[in-house]
Amino acid sequence: MGATRTWTRDAVAKRIIAGETLIIYHGHLLKIPQKWLDAHPGGALAFLHFVGRDASDEIEANHSEDTLKLIPKYSDGRVEMTNEGWLPLVPPIATGWVRRPGPNGKQEWHKEAAEVYSNEDSKFYPSSSILLVEKDKATNQPSAPSLASLQLPPSDLSLKVQTRHSNAWSELHRRITDAGLYKTPYLTGYGPEVVRYLLLACASAYTYKHDWIITSAVFLGLLWHQLVFTAHDLGHMGVTHNWTIDRILATLIADFIGGLSIGWWVQNHNVHHLVTNHPAHDPDIEHMPFFAISPAFLTSLWSSYYKRVLKYDAFAKIFLSIQHKLFYIVMGFARFNLYANSYTFLFQKAFDTKRARGGNWAWRLEMTGILFFWTWFGCVLYGCGSWQKALAYLVVSHVVTSPLHVQIVLSHFSMPTGDLGPLESFPHRQLRTTTDVICSDKIAFLHGGLHLQVTHHLFPRLPRHNLRKASMMVKQFAKEEGLTYAEFGFVEGNGEVISTLRHVAEQVKIMGKVAKEEVREAVEKRNMAVKANLKRASNGHGLKEH
Known part of the structure; x- marks a missing residue:
């Protein structure tokens, strides 16, 4: 070699x-x-x-x-x-x-x-x-x-133990590969998915034609909600396992139908998988000034991904102090933030002379897709008949996708954000920062199969329809290595996330009280100093008169 x-x-x-x-x-x-x-x-x-x-x-x-x-x-x-x-x-x-x-x-x-x-x-x-x-x-x-x-800074981790975890993961990876779990179940896996997509698309078109605007918007939102899971799979090269084919299919779904940039998502998501839950490096937990899941964000961190300071300013202090109360409201409009990130990425790539592999045609295809999306979706909104109905259609279709955003944060927001440093092995980091959402196989499609986030993070390219089988092997691996495999129900998970947000909100309030107390003390000291100076001046003046 x-x-x-x-x-x-x-x-x-x-x-x-x-x-x-x-x-x-x-x-x-x-x-x-x-x-x-x-x-x-x-x-x-x-x-x-x-x-x-x-x-x-x-x-x-x-x-x-x-x-x-x-x-x-x-x-x-x-x-x-x-x-x-x-x-x-x-x-x-x-x-x-x-x-x-x-x-x-x-x-x-x-x-x-x-x-x-x-x-x-x-x-x-x-x-x-x-x-x-x-x-x-x-x-x-x-x-x-x-x-x-x-x-390396001081660490409680053992290089010997972390190397053992790494070797055990390699063996697990070999077993999963030998078990054929990297083979995509096109018929049994994506067959029902395609049928579901077509039914939702037809239902949205049918109800729209009959002027059932809100119902149509709900079906369209559900279609977007479901389609994003397949776009996710394709972004990981987890369907055909051919980069070009998967990228084209992902662009058709994400850009042409959903109006989002798959190129932005892949770059963002890859970093998230590599430095999961690191406050200064993982873009998937960097949501200032709207959310902070660690007190570390209250120090105005620098983001190595966004190349800017995540400012803890006056607006952030107000918003973060009630973030646990506004969580679901913000999640309801999270898709608009995806638009902003997508279009910022594509705009920056327009001036990038050193685009990544397939960058030129991929960027042009994405731009064509975004124009196509806003053309057909713009026609849908225009056809609603009035600006009030169009606004209702826009809001409802986007809010319906909010459970997706809630589910995504459940797997990481309640997990540790402390940086254990370069000594930490890949499997140790993923199991420490990721959790599963327990749910019945009958409703697994609502989560797109990605409620099994622990296994997905350990094997990102694994077809999601095989995650359930692989997760059994991962749980055994965790048990043998003395690692914690975290999982909780959907309701419990929501409670954990709200608890995390509330904890940081309380820290914001405490810092605010401390700051006010410091200001009060400073004012009192200044006033005392002024009084003392006036008294000395008065005494001095009196002596002169005498």
Whole structure:
């Protein structure tokens, strides 16, 4: 597999500081060229979060056998492994460092954010935690990350145990593959799905024709709700397992029928799967100023995904203090936020000269799809007969999709957000930050099969109709490895999420009271100082008169 030179950990660290993107894969050192960072379908962040780390499990979980065969060409030798496995380095992006073109056009280090290390060891701020905040522009910044910044912060995790979890996951992956669970059940799986989609589409068209506007809007919302599950499968290459075919089908569903960008969703969702529930890196939990599921967000974190500060401003203080009361209202209109994210992504890609694989035709197909969507949906709204009916149709059709958004957050909002650092293995992280929603097989279609999120996160490309069988094997794996397989009912899960939101809301109120008390004390001290000065001045004046 490529060159035979063996690299020490220190040598790897020095090469990273020199600007190379290096990742460990089964003991081999992979050197990722800039052109592949630009062309990777999952985005550059999928690489950057694993610089200096062993990404073997993440690579195999998210790539097909055909793609894995291409990896040898990127090998630059082997690395020195300890008896317990590879001791990871901290990726530069975790401490706010990224590579950007400099004045001469060459890639240079850029400090986009400042790192904040934990000074405690708690649920939200474990000792291994590294968060990002806005850098102080007035302070001179170093020109590149240092060897010290690549070293691991204190951690309670054992490299030996984490390596054991990783090896056990690899064995589980082999068993699932041998069991044929990667084979898509087209007839028994997607057959009923297609029938359901057609029935909902026909029902929406029929009721619309008979001027049953609200009923038609409900059926259309249900169609969108169901279709998004198949778009999700296709985005993970979990249907035909062919990137081009799955992407075209996903675009037809997401963009042409749903008005959403599959390209945005794939890039966003891939990062979510790799750094699940990390406050500074996972876009799926970065919803400031509307939601905060960790007190960490109350420090105005920097998002490495959105490349901006998630501001804890005056509006956020008001909204977050009642976020648990507004949860379902916001979820009812969450689809509009998906539009905003989708169109922002497509707009930015219009000026991207280094689009990812298939970027040119895929972007053009998506733009065509968005125009097609607003053409047919615009005609539907216009045909309602009045702006009042059109508004009702728009609102109802979108609110009907809200259970989907509620379900999505159930699997992560109530789970830990503390950063355990690069030492944490892939299976340990996914089981720690993800939970299942228990439901009967008879109504599993309402959840799109994705109520089995734990198994999905461990095996993202697995066809969702096979998740139930695989989950039995995952539960046994968790038991053998001493890991917790979290699951709860839909009602219980909603309660857990509301409880998490309420906890942060209480923190906001406490911080507000503390701030008011500090202001009051400051005012009192100032008034006392003013009185003291006046008294001294008065005494001095009296002496002069005397």
